Amino acid sequence: MKPLLNDYLSEKLYLITDENIYSLYSDYLTEQFQDFNCQIVVVKPGEQSKSFSVYQNIIEQLLKEKIRKNDLIVAFGGGVVGDLAGFIAATILRGVRLINIPTTLLAMADSSIGGKTGIDSIYGKNLIGSFKQPEVVIVDISLLQTLEEKEYNNGMSEIIKAGLIYDSILVAELLKAEPNELQFITRAIEVKKQIVTKDPFEKGLRQILNFGHSFGHAIEQYNNYSLKHGYCVALGMDLAIKYGIKHNLTKKNVQEVFYKLLKKYQLPTFVGDSNLYLEQIKHDKKHIQESLNFIVVTEIGKASIIPLKKEDLYDLSN
Known part of the structure; x- marks a missing residue:
């Protein structure tokens, strides 16, 4: 993965993942991203994280860290992480760069591809969102080994x-x-x-x-x-x-x-x-x-x- 990431270097990376994925892959992430200026943002697993409150909290956190237009948001996880991270990348500073690294079969084969991003409303799923094409989608099927x-x-x-x-x-x-x-x-x-x-x-x-x-x-x-x-x-x-x-x-x-x-x-x-x-x-x-x-x-x-x-x-x- 490192050679691919090197092609998309930026001053700083903000990697968004969830607690379950991070507990499984913290060592893997350290190995892959140790040469980069990378900040990891961890959210709770599940659809609950596709909410206004989680979205706003991360936006404010990244703005506090002085995220720049040429910085890179990396979505490392399944569909929820991809939707949330993608929507953040689409909207913060009117758009920053995005890479998707899907960790589930569903995300690899479907949700990480095509640029759909979004969060949920009380009225339904994915009703608030935008199109944001990632710079690249990195599919590593070895990540499926931990999938139930x-x-x-x-x-x-x-x-x-x-x-x-x-x-x-x-x-x-x-x-x-x-x-x-x-x-x-x-x-x-x-x-x-x-x-x-x-x-x-x-x-x-x-x-x-x-x-x-x-x-x-x-x-x-x-x-x-x-x-x-x-x-x-x-x-x-x-x-x-x-x-x-x-x-x-x-x-x-x-x-x-x-x-x-x-x-x-x-x-x-x-x-x-x-x-x-x-x-x-x-x-x-x-x-x-x-x-x-x-x-x-x-x-x-x-x-x-x-x-x-x-x-x-x-x-x-x-």
């Missing part, structure tokens, strides 16, 4: 999503008895990269990356963020596929393949009443006037964006 199985499967949900919406070869790899980890992570990254390059500010194509996220975010918020993001996205994808099949938009084999993947990677299927989450969906960022841009997978590797009214989402779980 549930957290690994949490990331697999976003990789499954990438395949379903854009890459049938990725889906075929995931279905193998022993899929190649490096290959499927690389393909998922390439899916995100291709889509974001074509539509960096989510005016059209990039919206397909939100497959499963309308209900996914709503389920997260409804459960006070006690459920992992990837698990909620899996539930949201399940509901979206059910909607697509019900309205002849999705080929039935999509659901068959999807359920095989959920079972293989120990991800949940939706059981319950989807109407419970409609209030949260009112605040979804993907609303255009009275309609919601809803993503459906039409066939393996292809997705479409359709406008839906709130009433179209009633009884989706039936």
Whole structure:
């Protein structure tokens, strides 16, 4: 990692991480950053750190330290750390440089790529944010060795999503008895990269990356963020596929393949009443006037964006 960091030298680095990651990698961080003027900022793990108060506290801390425009913020952690650090980098001094070093599968394959940053509101997830492209994303898959199985499967949900919406070869790899980890992570990254390059500010194509996220975010918020993001996205994808099949938009084999993947990677299927989450969906960022841009997978590797009214989402779980 050091040679890569040397390419992005600055007078000072501000590394943001969380308590869990820091306890695992304090020695690693010391080794990697000992030659740099680096200050480490540690936050509590979990969605609670994507709040106004945490954001403001870090902003004030960095300003007190006299952060400069050419200094570098390094996000070392999972999705929460990346979202928070990225939003700080996007807004402090109207923008300073950013490097992402993701430590979870979900962050490596999805959230660290594409420039989306943000914090949460009482009205929903990621409602306050900005686009901030990192100078570089450094993916070191050796960091996955400390990942618990549930957290690994949490990331697999976003990789499954990438395949379903854009890459049938990725889906075929995931279905193998022993899929190649490096290959499927690389393909998922390439899916995100291709889509974001074509539509960096989510005016059209990039919206397909939100497959499963309308209900996914709503389920997260409804459960006070006690459920992992990837698990909620899996539930949201399940509901979206059910909607697509019900309205002849999705080929039935999509659901068959999807359920095989959920079972293989120990991800949940939706059981319950989807109407419970409609209030949260009112605040979804993907609303255009009275309609919601809803993503459906039409066939393996292809997705479409359709406008839906709130009433179209009633009884989706039936």
